Amino acid sequence: MRRTVPLLITGIVGVVFVVSYFIPHKPFSNLNDWFSDWFSIVAACAIVLGSLNLILISSQKVARRKEDWGYAVVIIVCFLITVIAGIAGGRGYQNTGTAFEWLYRYLYVSLSSTMYAILAFYVASASYRAFRARNIEATMLLVAAFLVMLGRVPIGDVITQFLPEGARISDFQQWIMDFPQTAGQRAIMIGIALGLTSTSLRVILGIERSHLGGGD
């Protein structure tokens, strides 16, 4: 029963979504809408569940004085402050001037942007240490990278302004993006789509059951 019911739900929902794509009429369209609404409800509940799980795990870490438990205290305190600020703001807690919005704008935005910005340093360092013209393929990649990096910024055209229009670095950059890059992306997308289709069919038909946990 514990396996049959989830498998049935998966199968029915999967078949309805597939059929309603090709036959967008009643009763499939209604069922499609109904399942979509349910998906949003389940997704919203998952956010609450995830938050509670985070607090539970962090609390356990603090209670048992596990390694780095101090960070767990920071998580709990920040979580509570944010939740209280949100609740205090009422329905319009995201509006400009509320405590929640202040926390978001002046703490979260700055911290999150900083974390992401650090990538620039690592990308530069990794390029310096690992981007080598070891063979033909690597050299081609390197040349393409140079052309794209220069072509994406105005200096590229400044360097090649003596060349006629259509033969400058930005044009080469655009050509690389439009043709070799797009062709590569399409190949990847088709591969992913085929893989997804076969996996989805296996899930809908109940052959693939790993998402239920515990294997077959």
Next chain:
Amino acid sequence: MSRRTIEIALVVVGLALCTLAYLGKKNVQGWHSGFEFSPTTSQIVIGLIGLSLVWILVRTLQDKAVGRRTVFLYVGIAIALPLFMSIDQDIVISENTRHVYESLGELPPGSKVLVSFDYDPASSPELQPMAEAFLAECFRRDLKVIMVALWAPGAIQANIALDTVRARLGLDTTELVYGEDYCNLGYQAGREFVIQRMGTSFEAMFGTDVRGTPYRQIPLVRNVRNFSDINYAFNISAGFPGTVEWVQVAVSRFGLKLGAGNTAVQAPQVYPYLRAGQLQGLLAGINGAAEFEKLIGLKAVATTYMLAQTFAHLIVIAFIIIGNIAYFRGERETKLRGRTQ
């Protein structure tokens, strides 16, 4: 000098650079007069950086390769210093950016534009200038903007963008009326299923806006049932769910006319849709935002950031060249040593 001292010194330099970047940002947004290098000083600074790179190259040729901390320092300099430089760059407009601009130009005043804010603060330095420029152009053309978010932080990012645009255009609440000229329907969980449901009913997914006003009481969206009532949509995205999902569901299934603004990292993934005509233009990264600013005649954040982008690209290219010179030199010496033995 001990390693610890060097690290502390680097942290101090890093903090100094951050302070410079912060002051530079304030300068960009016009909060204070700030200071700016003259063109001559800017050229001298650039020359000094260039010379120091030549010195690093010479050191590399002497088998004294620089460490990653030096690379970090140069990237920091490349990003921070340009914020103080008064160098105008001639930004070339790409076809993809022009398509977004032309799509807006084809819409008659009063048309409804759906803007989806599918990103978080991590990508906001790249996408927020895009959002601001796009919203400014919509309001300038008297287009009605309906904002939604498939990412939880998107709703506030939309509010922040609106505040900036309102301040930049000098519009008060009587000139740009909430609920009539624009509205923010907020975030809805459910990823691409939200898009799918919007295809049949917006109200089913967004019962209220971010202020808690019921959908039916918002004049702008009262008569908007689904995508067929939307004239143009623009997705600002940093990943999943984002442009790919909007194309796959809203464009291919419901025939929505869609343009997009993506991070530079994500942009290559949507090129197949551009080439297939499923996307009506693309703003790719801060470069795309700067191009759009140029098209609408606005010199704002993205245009200023482009100088930092140029410097950063040049620094990365310089270090790749230096790294390869060191590599080939090492290879050559290994071969020579092999022959000698």
